[in-house]
Amino acid sequence: MTDVNTKITQLRNTEWNGKRIVVFLHGDYDFLCKVFGLSGPQGTYPCLWCLTTKKQLQESTEKEPRTFAFLKSAFEKFKIESGEDKRKAAQYHNCIHEPLIDIELHKVSPPYLHILLGVVLKHHRMLEQAADRIDKQIYEDKNPDRADNSRLLSNLGNNWQKWMQKQKEIAFLEGCVAFGEAESSSQTWMEQLENAQEELETISHTPLTSRSGPVCSQLDAVLDKHAITPQSYHSRSFTGNHCNKYLHPEVFKDITASIVRTTCEWTSNPFIVDDANEIKLNFDLLNEAYALVHNDISHTYPIAPVSLSSIKTNIDSYMATYRRMFKKKVIPKQHILESHCLPFIQEHKIGFGLVGE
Ligand SMILES: [Zn+2]
Structure with missing residues (x-):
């Protein structure tokens, strides 16, 4: 060297x-x-x-x-x-x-892209864990008056998706039987329908595993809707573009709203629905707080000294929100954000878009 x-x-x-x-x-x-x-x-x-x-x-x-x-x-x-x-x-x-x-x-510039990828992924992993907890609560709910969907999840565990797919197939075949024109094809539809109904009866319980319940497993579909597709070949991580999209309020609020919506579709238990609403509230606050920091420092423009105190307030507020939600879970990337980004900006007066990796 x-x-x-x-x-x-x-x-x-x-x-x-x-x-x-x-x-x-x-x-x-x-x-x-x-x-x-x-x-x-x-x-x-x-x-x-x-x-x-x-x-x-x-x-x-x-x-x-x-x-x-x-x-x-x-x-x-x-x-x-x-x-x-x-x-x-x-x-x-x-x-x-x-x-x-x-x-x-x-x-040496703090690696802001690396920080961004780590922080947004950490938020999303925590959200998945929270959604998983909701699924587990619905699965373990023993209330005799619980909703039909809740009962389905308790009875079938991981096989709830298999059951739903079979139900869709049966509905399709029933339509074919009802509207089938030719006598011979109508008989074929009928046979298929009877087979599908028999198969439905044989679907049995398997214990619910992580990320397999309805609330957690629909999160990927919502990400997909916003063109955020985690790279499965790379531990389901995000790219910088994914993180930029994720931090738009209409995106992260849609993701958290889907947790409340799906929870309400699967249970009428008010305690579980309350938990889902609290998850939405907390994660919206967390993402809002981080999005402010991201907008402050992830660009290629000069940063005037007058802006430094507001950037500091936004970083401190984000970290306080994070620590309140997740005790002892600060990762080194968040430490670099909290302790070393502002001194770098203060000295060099530019956004990390110009000096980031
Ligand atoms: Zn340090």
Whole structure:
């Protein structure tokens, strides 16, 4: 990497029209951790910009910053004292390789695309878990006066979809029998109808598993409606475009409204319906709070100092909403958003669209 570092130094010393060139580094978080020699987001000290521990990032308190010189000296100690024993990485603040590129960390852009993908996916996974809980409540509801659909889910578990499909087939065949013109074809329809009715009787119970109930399983169809199709070959994750669409109020509110709508179709139990309404309310607040932050910083325009306090308020408000809903679930990407995005904007006065990966 000597060549690269020499060229970076040359660039830094280059002037154009009386202006000195500033060299930034950006990339996704795994790349940045590799470049600067850190273990990565799973380490005890997961943050490139400060010395927070995984445990401490649940709180919003400020931590001692890292510097390029610190990364170098921590790695030297790791090399000499531990003999590069990775089991002792935490004793050296997870600095396990020599930093490759000589750029001060305040010129390294927080990976906003990575943060966006992580945050929106985290919200959606939490929403799926909440929808799953509603399905489980409907499935386990033993009230003798419960709605027919609720009874169906209790009786059939995962096989509720098979039963619904068979019912549709029967309705179609009944139509064919009623309106079939030729005598011979009418008999064929009748045979098929009788077979389908027999098959319906044989559908039995299998326990309800995760993401298989009606409330959770319809979420993918709503995403699809908004052209958000999670990549199944990539752990059902989102792309940047998916996240942009997701954060439009008409999209995330449609997704949460579908939870209430489907719950009401499947149960009349007021406690379960209340839970569904509360999920909608909370996730709408959460997505609204994050969408404000996203709109503030995910663009290519200059950011004036006068806007900084409103950006800080929006980030703090989002994190407070998140922590209130999900205790001890802050991920390193949210810590970077909370602690390191604003100082970068404050120093460089631009949105992350210009310096993001
Ligand atoms: Zn940090």
